[in-house]
Amino acid sequence: MPSSETERNEIDRRDFLKRAAIGTAGFALTSSLTGFPGGRGWAGEDLTRVVIVTDQAATSGTAIETDVVSVMTDRGIMELTAQGSVGQAWRSLFPGITASSRIGIKVNCINRYLSSHPEVTRAIVDGLAAMEVDRAPFPRNNIVVWERHNYELTRAGYSIYEGSDPDRHRCFGTDQSGYGYDFDQQIDVHGRMNYPSSILTQHCDYLINLSVMKNHTMSGITGSLKNHYGSIHSPSSLHGTASQHCDPFIPALNRQLIGQLGVVQVVNICDAIFGIISGGPHGNPQVAYNGLLFSRDPVALDYQEMQILAGYGCGTTALATHLDTAAWPPYQLGTSNPEDMEVRYIADPSTGVTDGDRESSRPADYRLELAYPNPFNARTVIPYVIGSRSSVPARLDIYNVRGQRVRTLYRGRRDLGRYRAVWDGRDDRGALLASGIYFCRLFAGGHEDTVKLSFIR
Amino acid sequence: MQSLTKALAWLLVISLLLAGCTKDKGTDSEEIILDPVDLLPSAEEISGWTPQGVAEEWVGEALYQPINGEAEIYLRHGFQEAAFQDYQGSGSWANAVLSVRIFDQGNAEQAADLYDDPGSGTGTPWTGSEAAGSQARTEQYALSCIVEFHEAEYFVHVDISSGDDQALEVIKLFARNISQKIP
Helix, strand or coil: CCHHHHHHHCCCHHHHHHHHHCCCCHHHHHHHHHCCCCCCCCCCCCCEEEEEEECHHHEECCEECHHHHHHHHHHHHHHHHCCCCHHHHHHCCCCCCCCCCCEEEECCCCCCCCCCCHHHHHHHHHHHHCCEECCEECCHHHEEEEECCHHHHHHCCCCCECCCCCCCCEEEECCCCCCCECCCCCEEECCEEECEEHHHHHCCCEEEEEEEEEEECCCEECCHHHHHHHHECCHHHHCCCCCCCCCCHHHHHHHHHHHHCCCEEEEEEEEEEEEECCCCCCCCCCEEEEEEEEECCHHHHHHHHHHHHHHCCCCCHHHCCHHHHHHCCCCCCCCCCHHHEEEEEEECHHHCCCCCCCCCCCCCCCEECCCECCCECCCEEEEEEECCCCCEEEEEEEEECCCCEEEEEEEEEECCEEEEEEECCECCCCCECCCEEEEEEEEECCEEEEEEEEECC | CHHHHHHHHHHHHHHHHHHHHCCECCCCCCCECCCHHHHCCCCCCCCCEEEEEEEEEEEHHHHHHHHCCCHHHHHHCCCCEEEEEEEEECHHHCCCEEEEEEEECCCHHHHHHHHHCCCCCCCEECCCCCCCCCEEEEEECCCCEEEEEEECCEEEEEEECCCCHHHHHHHHHHHHHHHHHCC
């Protein structure tokens, strides 16, 4: 382990945060972003851009609507890059690309029931194939979708293909015959030796990181940073002790892959069509967020994913200390400060209906949005928006028609962003309430908003 | 007489063999220790549900193989062995995925510690005479439900890919079935 890394880790993080709060950390943050090839939201921007695309038509029960996901992917990448066409948008992410360049898409298929969906991957591949490179469409066969094991890909619905059909992308695991781990490229991950996949080091010039929205018992959340545990031969060596929460192993691994191996990770995409908010990373999907997140900055992307999980009441987000660690020296992988993020929301692009604040890119106020379903039986989802640029006290309560508070859904501090709360018709003690009218009230930043809910048992 | 002696000798051999096959803790109580796989509901036990394929059994650090990223929490609390089994439903449950995971944590204290570990799960306490195990909880989401309980040295996790109340009842049925088999 480099001694400088040890010394820097001893810097008090609270001191950093304090300095950031009083505005003295601006220089450090700027240098952290420029130290990472994908750190900026986009060239010339002061803020790190994160695009969140949601479309309620993306799923029907547990089925995915391929066409809708395709529209979401196209819109997301165009919004991220501010380009007018899908091909131009993707092309703008790959400076220096040639017709012989190879693009890897690292998917996450560790959970057999909730992997990076093939529908999302297909939409990305279609987008890449729409790029014009050397006056021709980019060859699909130069694209490799990969994960650790072939069986993980197969059970997630991918077809293993290693052939040379120019119209077909390749897809296989590191365990595919002829690949394996690159034992010439030992990497020191905070004192633990590891070897990267040879797909990453020898068969990709560019990388797209496609993670899945899940909570994680050890690291709080999965995400694009954690996704690289599938890029090395011994991920289990990097979980650390119970109190470490994979921190600083996650940032250290990413810094090694990005810094030492020179991997050009051009964009991070989080498949948040479904999500796991408790008991992850394994198990069945628990919620349908119907979303995709896009950013060049993996830390900012993971931060926004964490906010979505927190909005669902995820109990492990506080364990995700690796995000702050990743933002600061010695790792400098991006920003975990929402003040430095420009979050752009796009809602329901498949119906042509866009979010009203898309142009301004930031929610403008504090409000509750329409709950769904409403009336409801088992549970209802209550979206709400916090429009403050800084963290504010917030609480979300359910009241009965007599004005008695029966349930607190959230009480704490909230940063700028869009959240979702879920109410199951129960009071604070877990007892099922009677059918009837209830009111959900949001108090945040000195503002108040109320929506009516109809609960039918 | 000779045949009677022979029969008694065979009986003794068989008894010894059977005794050798029965696991015990070597205590006077003759307590039978079941492998997690022995606790799994079999094909006929819960109407409408049949095991899908063969149960997976995992011992020690091999747990990293099926649940890499989640194995540490079990290993931290004394994990010994586990059995995983998916079940296929019929009728209205034909498209549902139901999974049972039974972990032997070595002793009751470690199983309880695992249950209380902040990373292992949260949920609504499931109490009352119908509840499974020493302590149990349920989690109900839009798309899936979970029941978890601990009893003796076992920690049990059951989930199903449906979030409605009927689905929760189904996995409670599985949980009770498993709980009743624990000596």
